[in-house]
Amino acid sequence: MAKASKTAKVLIGATAFGASFFDPDIRWRTQFSAPDPFVVVVHSGKTVLFVSELEYERAKKQARADEVLLIEKLREEFGLPKMAPASAWLPLYLKREGIDTLEVSPFYDTVLKLSKDFDMSIPKGPLFPERAVKTRDEIGNIKKVRDATEEVLDMVFRAIRGMDIYEGKIFDPKGVIGKKDDFLTAEVLRSFMNREFISRDCFCPDTIIASGNQAVDPHCIGFGPLCANVPIVFDVFPRSTDNLYWYDTTRTVVKGILRPEALALYDMVKAGQSLGLTMIKEGANGKDIHLAIDGMFVSAGYKTGFQKAVMDGKEVMMMQGFFHGTGHGVGVDIHESPRISWVDDTLRENMVVTCEPGLYYWGIGGVRIEDTVVVTKNGYNNLSRYTRELLEL
Numbered sequence: 001m002a003k004a005s006k007t008a009k010v011l012i013g014a015t016a017f018g019a020s021f022f023d024p025d026i027r028w029r030t031q032f033s034a035p036d037p038f039v040v041v042v043h044s045g046k047t048v049l050f051v052s053e054l055e056y057e058r059a060k061k062q063a064r065a066d067e068v069l070l071i072e073k074l075r076e077e078f079g080l081p082k083m084a085p086a087s088a089w090l091p092l093y094l095k096r097e098g099i100d101t102l103e104v105s106p107f108y109d110t111v112l113k114l115s116k117d118f119d120m121s122i123p124k125g126p127l128f129p130e131r132a133v134k135t136r137d138e139i140g141n142i143k144k145v146r147d148a149t150e151e152v153l154d155m156v157f158r159a160i161r162g163m164d165i166y167e168g169k170i171f172d173p174k175g176v177i178g179k180k181d182d183f184l185t186a187e188v189l190r191s192f193m194n195r196e197f198i199s200r201d202c203f204c205p206d207t208i209i210a211s212g213n214q215a216v217d218p219h220c221i222g223f224g225p226l227c228a229n230v231p232i233v234f235d236v237f238p239r240s241t242d243n244l245y246w247y248d249t250t251r252t253v254v255k256g257i258l259r260p261e262a263l264a265l266y267d268m269v270k271a272g273q274s275l276g277l278t279m280i281k282e283g284a285n286g287k288d289i290h291l292a293i294d295g296m297f298v299s300a301g302y303k304t305g306f307q308k309a310v311m312d313g314k315e316v317m318m319m320q321g322f323f324h325g326t327g328h329g330v331g332v333d334i335h336e337s338p339r340i341s342w343v344d345d346t347l348r349e350n351m352v353v354t355c356e357p358g359l360y361y362w363g364i365g366g367v368r369i370e371d372t373v374v375v376t377k378n379g380y381n382n383l384s385r386y387t388r389e390l391l392e393l
Contacts, residue, residue: 007101008043008094012086017205018239020333025105032063033206034219036335039086040065043099050074050086050093053323058217083342125337132329132337133350138245139374142330142352145240145247146372146383148200152193153236153251153386160184160255160393169225170255186210186222197238208235208250215252215366216309218324218358229256231266231365237334246334248354249384250370253391262364265302266390269367272296272357273388276326276340280373280380282349286340290326293357297322302359309362320361327354330372351375352383 013023016035026040027033029047039050046066051059059068075084078092094102104112114120126132134142156177163184164171170184178188186209197204210222212230226232235250252266272293279289294304304321311318325341330352338345340353347353356370369388373380 005101006043006097006099007103008041008097008099009103010090010094011040011042011105013037018203018334020336023105030063030065032059032065034059039090041090041094043097050090053319054218057318058219129337131331133348134331134352134374135350138331139350139352141240141243141245142247142372143383144243145202145238145245146249148197148202149236149238149247149249150385151200152196152238153234153249155196156189156193156234157253157391157393160253163255165228165256168228170228183225185225187224189226190221193236198241201241202238203241204236204238207237208233210366212365213362215368216318216320216360216362218360218366218368226255229254229258231258231262231367233366233368235368235370239334244332246330246332247383248330248334248356248370248372249386250356250358250368251386251391252367252369253393255393257392258390259364262367263390265359265361265364265367268297268300268302269357269359269369270388272322272359273355273369273371276355276357277371277373277380277382280347280353280355280375282347282375282377284347284375286327286338286345286347286353287343289340289355290342293326294322297357297359302361307362311362318362322357322359324358326357329353347375349375349377 011023011026013026014021014035014037015027016033019035021037034055041048048067049059049063049065050069050071052071056070074089078089080088159176164173172178172184173181177192178184189209190207193207194205206221208221210220211227211232214220214222215233231252231254233252237246237248239246275296276289276293302321304323306317307320309316309318325339327340329336329338338347338351352374354370354372356368358368360366371382371384373382
């Protein structure tokens with residue numbers, strides 16, 4: 001008797017608004033928003049998400065899925081290198097599950113038909129590697145979005161300085177941004193900022209505004225009233241509606257006074273970013289920069305891995321420390337080549353990259369400082385004109 005065929009739907013794409021490689025099927029199926037592509041496999045009546053450490057905790061809470069698998073654990077389980085791509089671990093997973101037939105998006109149809117008549121090759125990096133080196137006009141486009149970003153941040157930080165603290169939360173007595181005599185929420189502030197960006201020919205609907213423990217998940221966009229006396233992460237990444245270029249910056253601020261352990265966390269991240277910036281120049285290896293910062297954090301006692309956290313009275317294990325890359329290219333995509341992370345990637349003059357290390361610990365909060373810079377022959381030109389000192393609002 002012939003063995004029954006086992007079919008799976010395989011999807012790869014991103015799901016955040018404005019993201020390149022946006023896949024509407026994944027967004028519909030999972031109801032999960034992520035700016036970078038991830039893998040979804042639907043088989044045996046269940047939906048399985050495959051995500052990195054950066055998205056793992058958030059995916060478990062927010063995604064409409066039956067199972068969320070950590071890519072790093074799959075690589076370890078299959079004996080693969082740390083940065084092995086999906087083309088290495090996904091076939092092993094599918095075979096382990098007994099899957100022998102795949103259904104893919106109709107968008108792949110042309111490529112599949114061409115592969116029957118032509119030898120196909122997939123480059124290790126981007127299809128057009130020269131895109132990573134920006135022209136003067138491209139840098140000018142990014143600067144225009146930078147200008148809008150700093151105008152909006154100036155407006156927001158000035159408004160928060162004039163607000164009060166009540167019951168440990170930021171209170172807006174005059175209704176400068178939200179309702180009069182009400183707490184300032186991440187949702188209200190995010191909507192306000194996007195309206196301001198739209199008036200400046202940009203859009204930025206997903207600004208991260210996360211306070212306290214919410215910011216321990218780096219891609220949690222934040223919700224509810226903003227807390228005082230804890231770090232508040234503002235990760236702002238608007239896109240021009242005119243030329244479609246992006247800008248990316250992050251500042252961690254406080255309304256009130258930080259506890260000593262949170263202040264120490266800020267100083268450590270600032271020192272790590274300073275180290276990374278001093279290493280950026282023509283010919284530098286992004287991997288060396290990332291590992292140097294990670295080594296500094298570990299040497300100072302800030303370790304990365306699954307650690308205990310008490311949530312809603314229950315002890316759980318969650319990823320904490322420094323568990324995302326240090327930086328990425330910025331251009332017509334918000335995350336593009338080159339990478340400053342665990343992979344070898346050589347920086348070239350006039351590449352535009354971010355430097356954004358962060359540390360995240362439950363009970364203290366998250367801290368991230370991010371600048372977008374232009375690589376030069378002997379260093380970098382920082383596009384951000386914002387201070388890297390802690391902003392006490």
